[in-house]
Amino acid sequence: MFYLPMIPCCLGEHEERKLIPLAPSSDDTLKHQDIKSSILFSKCTPHQLKRDILSSLAMSEMSNTERYLGIPAFWGKSKTQVLEFIKNRVKTKTQAWKQNLLSQAGREVMIKSVLNVISAYAMAIIKFPKSLCFQLNRIASSFRWGRKAEDKKFCWVSWQRASYPKYMGGMGFRDFEKFNLACLAKQGWHLLTDPDSQWARFIKAEMVRRQALFPGDSEFQQLLHVFRLLGTPTEKQWPGVTSLRDWHVYPQWEPQNLARAVPSLGPEGVDLLSKMLKYDPAERISAKVAMDHPYFDNLDKSQF
Structure with missing residues (x-):
């Protein structure tokens, strides 16, 4: 999405606009790049110039919903709203799993092997709000004990206790807030070592x-x-x-x-x-x- 074979350059208001090639391109190269590449224009860019550039580079215009490595390319003032898509993905997964009527052991395996992986990359580079981590923990806890909106079952162990390692009497689940802090601390460890x-x-x-x-x-x-x-x-x-x-x-x-x-x-x-x-x-x-x-x-x- 970020590497461009050309850079658009406006030479002046009354001068001819040109495209400065950075690397020789072939039809095969553009064929592959138009799939993964897009261009972001400023609000002041004329529509005709946009069409000319997009046509020359065989690319599409970047939208506000674009993502890079699974992370939104554009951020607003609220981090919770930007990362809302992770909570929605987790919730969608749990709702799909409920339809499969998994056993308690199956739910535990799915939480550890699938649900925890959804937010792993984002948590390694972004500090999640506590409110979002709490919601993720609640979704995982509700799914583990088979709770639904219309059928609330009793949680025999708190999620805080369930997130303890098994040798400490817990169930080995992952607390999202602590996992987030651990991932960020790992970056600091790499900096020191x-x-x-x-x-x-x-x-x-x-x-x-x-x-x-x-x-x-x-x-x-x-x-x-x-x-x-x-x-x-x-x-x-x-x-x-x-x-x-x-x-x-x-x-x-x-x-x-x-x-x-x-x-x-x-x-x-x-x-x-x-x-x-x-x-x-x-x-x-x-x-x-x-x-x-x-x-x-x-x-x-x-x-x-």
């Missing part, structure tokens, strides 16, 4: 600037921001980059002065950041070596 990863370095750079270093509404847009600041990687800078599986032909940008992007950093800080943002992992400074950089000379390292 793998400080030399590229995404960890981007986060550190954002903490220095107190704002996003490479802002963007999509992966492709963020990638272009990276190339505009650090320059488009070449085989000389990163041997083997053009043979990577997801590599495409991108616009060629020269590296910019990093000090302008982080004006709050001094020369030593800019030097450290530039070494942390090297494309080639072999040339990238490690966290251990970075601690000996002059930027941290005034830091009390006895506590580490």
Whole structure:
């Protein structure tokens, strides 16, 4: 949905509009890309220009209901309303299962193997509201004990107790709120245990600037921001980059002065950041070596 073989560029109000190709395309390429690709236009884009671009690229216009990796591409003010589709999917699954007249053991297996998986990816990257987690827990509990709107059965064990591991006397079910916190904590654990990863370095750079270093509404847009600041990687800078599986032909940008992007950093800080943002992992400074950089000379390292 985010990778485009061309970028629309308006040259001026009275000038001819052109499409700048980023990669050579064939009929077969467009045949595959028009299925998974779409374009988002601003409200000010003329309708005729929209039709021309869509016709040239053989793509469809993106709607407000589009999703990327199962997550809505557009978010409103209410996180609960945006994530409502997950609760609806869970509820639909439970209603379908009720029609199959599953046994208690069958319901337990379906909750653990199907219902919990529906929200797994979203919970790994998004903090769910407590109210939504409570509703998901209630749906799972009602399904486990066979409760219906017109036939409410007694819950012999609270869902909080049922979510305990079996060796602690529980039933091994998953509490959605705790699972959400555990998934997000796992991201923090990766940040602590793998400080030399590229995404960890981007986060550190954002903490220095107190704002996003490479802002963007999509992966492709963020990638272009990276190339505009650090320059488009070449085989000389990163041997083997053009043979990577997801590599495409991108616009060629020269590296910019990093000090302008982080004006709050001094020369030593800019030097450290530039070494942390090297494309080639072999040339990238490690966290251990970075601690000996002059930027941290005034830091009390006895506590580490």
